[in-house]
Amino acid sequence: MLSKEIQLEVNKGAMLPLMEEFYTIQGEGFHTGTAAYFIRIGGCDVGCHWCDVKESWNAELHPPTSVDLIVNNAATQADTVVITGGEPLTWDMTLLTQELKDRNLKVHIETSGAYPLSGTWDWICLSPKKNKLPTQTVYDNAHELKVIIYNKHDFIFAEEQAELVNDNAILFLQPEWSKKEEMTPLIVDYVMNNPKWRVSLQTHKYLNIP
Ligand SMILES: C[S@@+](CC[C@H](N)C(=O)[O-])C[C@H]1O[C@@H](n2cnc3c(N)ncnc32)[C@H](O)[C@@H]1O
Ligand SMILES: Nc1nc2[nH]cc(C(=O)O)c2c(=O)[nH]1
Numbered sequence: 206m207l208s209k210e211i212q213l214e215v216n217k218g219a220m221l222p223l224m225e226e227f228y229t230i231q232g233e234g235f236h237t238g239t240a241a242y243f244i245r246i247g248g249c250d251v252g253c254h255w256c257d258v259k260e261s262w263n264a265e266l267h268p269p270t271s272v273d274l275i276v277n278n279a280a281t282q283a284d285t286v287v288i289t290g291g292e293p294l295t296w297d298m299t300l301l302t303q304e305l306k307d308r309n310l311k312v313h314i315e316t317s318g319a320y321p322l323s324g325t326w327d328w329i330c331l332s333p334k335k336n337k338l339p340t341q342t343v344y345d346n347a348h349e350l351k352v353i354i355y356n357k358h359d360f361i362f363a364e365e366q367a368e369l370v371n372d373n374a375i376l377f378l379q380p381e382w383s384k385k386e387e388m389t390p391l392i393v394d395y396v397m398n399n400p401k402w403r404v405s406l407q408t409h410k411y412l413n414i415p
């Protein structure tokens with residue numbers, strides 16, 4: 206249990222449950238291949254059975270950390286910071302993104318969209334999940350839609366989500382890692398037949414980097 210004081214700071218978004226931070230190459234989606242400093246905030250109740258960071262789910266395992274400290278650590282050679290999780294929109298992102306913007310950093314988010322949008326973002330990657338669908342504000346503001354393909358039904362889900370996201374969003378299909386041998390060839394065919402979509406791979410896993 207957090208003390209009342211710390212809980213109040215977390216509610217304000219002045220402290221956040223920090224899981225890890227690392228400087229790497231964005232492995233997925235539109236910005237694949239570009240250097241970025243990742244900040245992983247704990248806490249997620251979406252429950253994807255194939256999630257590759259289940260250790261992030263329980264926020265209580267990750268120490269509430271002041272946004273000032275997180276931002277100071279993020280002073281980085283890259284011009285871009287990616288906020289991920291867990292589900293970062295579980296928390297109020299206003300103060301974190303404001304302080305990062307004040308340092309002239311570009312601020313990106315990886316989100317399921319399961320909670321309303323908070324914060325100011327240069328790039329929003331929406332990766333919708335069937336078990337907790339995105340909120341309207343995230344559909345309206347997403348720059349990219351990245352649907353994970355675990356089985357054939359996920360192509361139907363992807364088309365449904367493409368109807369709901371704003372018209373400017375760039376559309377990606379990404380194989381679920383454990384099913385990639387089976388799903389990647391289907392994605393390749395699908396994109397050739399439906400060229401409004403692009404392929405996204407988890408390239409950092411092929412590169413053996415974080
Ligand atoms: C771990 S999530 C954290 C951010 C947010 N909760 C979300 O789901 O977008 C980061 C990205 O990894 C994707 N992802 C998670 N597990 C995956 C897996 N096993 N295979 C492929 N992509 C995965 C998610 O869909 C999301 O785009
Ligand atoms: N290199 C790298 N790229 C990523 N893009 C999205 C990631 C995430 O977990 O949100 C991720 C990640 O964990 N590592």
Ligand code: SF4
Pocket residue numbers: 249250251252253256257258259261290291292317334
């Ligand atoms: S929403 Fe993101 S962090 Fe949460 S379980 Fe799904 S993939 Fe993992």
Ligand SMILES: [Mg+2]
Pocket residue numbers: 257
């Ligand atoms: Mg990842």
